Every structure is written in C-alpha cells, then in structure tokens.
Amino acid sequence: MSSRTHVSSSARTQFLEVKGGERYAYRRFGSGPGLPLLLLQHFTGTLDNWDPALTDALAGERELILFDNAGIGHSSGPVPTTVAGMAKHAAAFLDGLGVGTCDVLGFSLGGMVAQHLVLDRPAIFRRLILAGTGPRGGEDIMHLEKPSLAKHLQDPANKGYRVLQKIFFTPTPSGQAAGAAFVERLIERKEDLDGVSGPAVANAQMAAFHDWERVTGERFAELRTIRHPTLVVNGVHDEMIPVVNSYHLVEHLPNAVLLTYPDAGHGSLFQYHDSFARHAAAFLSVSSESAVY
Amino acid sequence: MSSRTHVSSSARTQFLEVKGGERYAYRRFGSGPGLPLLLLQHFTGTLDNWDPALTDALAGERELILFDNAGIGHSSGPVPTTVAGMAKHAAAFLDGLGVGTCDVLGFSLGGMVAQHLVLDRPAIFRRLILAGTGPRGGEDIMHLEKPSLAKHLQDPANKGYRVLQKIFFTPTPSGQAAGAAFVERLIERKEDLDGVSGPAVANAQMAAFHDWERVTGERFAELRTIRHPTLVVNGVHDEMIPVVNSYHLVEHLPNAVLLTYPDAGHGSLFQYHDSFARHAAAFLSVSSESAVY
Numbered sequence A, B: 001m002s003s004r005t006h007v008s009s010s011a012r013t014q015f016l017e018v019k020g021g022e023r024y025a026y027r028r029f030g031s032g033p034g035l036p037l038l039l040l041q042h043f044t045g046t047l048d049n050w051d052p053a054l055t056d057a058l059a060g061e062r063e064l065i066l067f068d069n070a071g072i073g074h075s076s077g078p079v080p081t082t083v084a085g086m087a088k089h090a091a092a093f094l095d096g097l098g099v100g101t102c103d104v105l106g107f108s109l110g111g112m113v114a115q116h117l118v119l120d121r122p123a124i125f126r127r128l129i130l131a132g133t134g135p136r137g138g139e140d141i142m143h144l145e146k147p148s149l150a151k152h153l154q155d156p157a158n159k160g161y162r163v164l165q166k167i168f169f170t171p172t173p174s175g176q177a178a179g180a181a182f183v184e185r186l187i188e189r190k191e192d193l194d195g196v197s198g199p200a201v202a203n204a205q206m207a208a209f210h211d212w213e214r215v216t217g218e219r220f221a222e223l224r225t226i227r228h229p230t231l232v233v234n235g236v237h238d239e240m241i242p243v244v245n246s247y248h249l250v251e252h253l254p255n256a257v258l259l260t261y262p263d264a265g266h267g268s269l270f271q272y273h274d275s276f277a278r279h280a281a282a283f284l285s286v287s288s289e290s291a292v293y
Helices: A052-058 A083-097 A109-120 A147-153 A162-167 A173-186 A199-213 A221-225 A244-252 A273-284 B052-058 B083-097 B109-120 B147-153 B162-167 B173-186 B199-213 B221-225 B244-252 B273-284
Strands: A014-017 A023-029 A037-040 A064-067 A102-107 A125-131 A230-235 A256-261 B014-017 B023-029 B037-040 B064-067 B102-107 B125-131 B230-235 B256-261
Touching (some): A014 A083, A037 A109, A052 A064, A052 A173, A083 A199, A125 A273, A162 A173, A244 A256, B037 B083, B052 B173, B052 B273, B083 B109, B102 B109, B147 B162, B221 B244, B230 B244
Parallel strands (some): A037 A102, A125 A230, A230 A256, B037 B102, B230 B256
Antiparallel strands (some): B014 B023, B023 B064
16 A cells, blocks of 8 residues: 555645636645546535545646536536536636646546536646546446445435445445555544535436436437547446446546446546556556557 | 567477377467466467567566467367367367466467366466457357458458558558557567468367357356356457456456556557556566465
8 A cells, every 4th residue: 555645634725716707616636747637526425525646646646636517616606417518617717727738537426517518628737537437328326225225325324425335336345445444544524624515406406317327319429529539437336336337437537547446436536446446547658659558 | 569589470380199098289488486377369360469569578587378279370179069068178288288387368369278277177276367258148249241341351452461550550640550550569480480370270169169159058157156267358449259258257357467458458468568567567577375466
C-alpha cells in the first residue's frame, strides 16, 4: 500500500461565482507535470465523497479539481434534472476557473456528465476516465427499487456513509472489509464539511438517470464520435450501473481501454484505490493519441 | 517503444522425450526473478508464431517456455481432438521438464488448454494470463465459415503469415499496419524454423474447439472453482473468439481482471505488444493472492 499524504482531507473548500450564474463549491489541490484532473461525482455525492486515499494518490502527479455541480453541497442553484443541464454547469465552472483543457475522472453520474460535456465541447478534455458509468441508452441504470439495492437503502441500520459500504461493495467478506475501510477514510475529514444531500437532490438526479437511460436516435451512435483516449473502469458485480454498460462503452468508443475488477461493485475505484490510481496515472501520463497504456 | 533484445529469434528449438510418451519441441529462454512462464499457442500456431517483440519483452524478467503440443511443429504424435487431450500433453511436458509450478500465458486455443490444465492440476500454475480465449460453453468460437473470416481464409492472395494480418487484426489502417508489422517480426527468424501446420492439425484442433463450445453441466460453473489470479485480455473486435467470451470469464472466475484493447481483434496482445508486456509483467510481479495489479 502506498503511504498517504493526507492532502485531500485538509484541502479547503473554495467558491467560484459565475457572472449571471451560480456560485460553485470546489476543492483544488495537488501538483505535478500532468494537466489538471476534474473529478465529477456520483449520485448524491458531494466533495466529501471522494475517497481521500484515491485523491491523495492522484494528487501526487497532478492538480485535482473536485467540483460540486449546481445545488450539490455548498453550490447554489437548483439541481438539474438532465445530464445535459449538469454538463452546462461543469462547462461554466471550468470556463470561470480559466481551465481551457483538462483531463476528467467521471464516476457514475459524473461519467455521464463527462460524456455529455465532451460531446458539446470536445476541446475541453484531453483524456477521459469513466468509472462505474454507462452510455446514453444504457441498461438497468440506477434502479434503486431492485431488491438487491432496496434492501440496503431501506434498512434503517445503514445510517450515513454505512449505506455506501453496502451498495458500492460486494457482500463478500473482502468486499465488505474494503467498504468499511472506505467509510473510515471518508470520515477522516472533520472540518469544512460539504453537507449531506437530501431528497430533493436525489429526486432531481434520479430524473436525470431515467432520461439518460432512454435510447434517442441510433443507439450508441454518439459514442463513435468521441475519439478522446478513454479508460473505462468497473467492478464486474456493479448492481447500480451494471458492467454491461462498460462493455457498451468500449465496444462503441473508438479509442477506449476497459479495466474490470473482480469481487467488486460500483465502488471498484475506491475498493482498489492503489491499483486504480496506478492505472489512472499510467493512462494519464501517455502523450500519444491512443488510449492504450 | 522498448528496445528489442532479439533473444527470441535466436533461441534454439529443444526436445524433451517423455518416457512412454511423445517427444516435445520447445524453446526456453530469458531470465529474471519471476517464475517460468509457459506459453500455450493458438490454432495451428507453432513455436514460430509467437511475436518476438512480445517474447523479447517478457523474457527480460523471467524465463519463458514456448511449447509445441503433440503433433504441432516438431513435436511427435497425433494432434488431440479435445482440449482435455492437449492439457494432458502440457502436463506431461511440464512434469518431464521438472517444472513444478509456473505461470502461464494461454492465447486462444492455448487459453482453453490452460483452463483445463489448472482444473486438473491446480498447483501446476500460480497465475494465469488468458488472451483472446473463452470458457467451455462459450459463444461463436472459431466459426471460420463466417463471412467475416471466410473471405480472408479463402483469398488466395493471403499467403503464409499474411492471412494472420487479416484475421488477427482489425481492417482499419492502424489495425492493418500493426498486422503488417507483426508479420515482419515473425519472419525475422530465418533458421531452426518449426514448420507450418497442415490440414490434419487444423481439423483436429477444430474438433477440439467444437467440443469446447458445447455446454456441459451448469454453464461456467467450473470457472468459479479456479481461484488463481487471472488476467484476461482481448481486443474488443475479435472475430475469432469474440470479446463476450472474455466477459464470461471475468464474470465467473472469482479472481480475474479484464483488460480490453480498442481497434483490436484476436491478436491484440501482438498489436499492443509493448502495453501487453507491461501489463503482463505488472500482473505477474504481484505476490499476493489477488489478481488486482
């Protein structure tokens, strides 16, 4: 295991107010030769939901920018009910920050925002990492009413971050141990917290998922126009956005490598944070036009 | 690109005669801290069909053992018509050589032999790399009569190794350029050649593929008993053993990582030999029980 720098847990929340727009909360830390890496977060997740073990590792070689979309954490405004709306906010944020081109790590809902944004504004990203996510028109995306998920979400014993241990990780002893360790790392941060998302956030984001799941036009056709080098990562037992969605991504994106992890669910990048950070760094360090690393 | 050592092209063919059994042709070269790596070859492939760029790179950190199964190249005996029969020969060869435990890279048919052998003799392998292959009961395995393959196999212009450029690589300019480079590397070897497989080899091996494609018992159940760390690799556009077979492998093997390559077919490990050798070396260098690297 790598030694931790703990730079993530001490990074202060900053704010960027866009003229005529919203006031976005973000955290920016790390340094190195790489382009900045924008991190786009999962369903109901805030700045506090990034695993500090992962962000500490990534921040050793590049600047990270953790971003709260509109209405999330301390960002102002209503939560958009479409991925397109979220992508507009992410673009406004990067423009306001003066970041012309960066790399992006989009996890789950954040991976959908990254796909939408790169279609709108191809030059805004150089390389994409899409973890635990799926394409527009994907399958079985975020059906929280499924018994495999509902039993955890409706269990009153799963308070706070503990529900993530259940729904982001496999039920095996090794999966649950990794989930418990993840929760312990999330609660390392004691001050300058970003708050917890309520039902209004969840409802708006669920509307965005349902819209994203609809097939519009020729299925997956837009993926073929994204020529950016892309690394797709997933756990093979993801119950929230099943791994078949990652298969669709790499079969239709012309320049994408797939990495799947065993005994892992939606949170595979947190379960195997050492490995994921190593693969991400190797992928991001390539200067050619190929996704292959 | 890594600088080449050209150790592969100069490695001499050796022979091992098993008491009461066959006389097997093999090549053994390379050195380093790793366990020996047994290489199990594809349909009709001989010792000469391993990409020297790949084996040169792998041989820098470990000893490689390239093996001709019975009836292939200069190995004696009839070609088995089942994967089980091929696995018996591979076991007899390793036993005769005095190799108690090794790592294995099985490509295509060789990956099936590796799976069968590790089920028979779990202690014989430590770690498995399965490239361009599929599980017993897989889908669309080696249907050479498919138009996408038959048009190349029946084209008289595709003489010798040139057919491999067509069927192992994508039809894109980059895929075909990689295929042409692969063929150039194969013909680097000028002496001590292993010969070319004829129709008798092809017919026996096709029988083995057809038998392997049949579902016997509960589909994929035996995969769950292989707990060995496994790296599964494929091109997303493999026409010979489609990538869905790699998905089945990692969804049922309990301890397997999947890596897929873009713009690549059956020969993805040769197309991206630098990357593949790097990933293989990283995977093989892990000393824990986990496939994650």
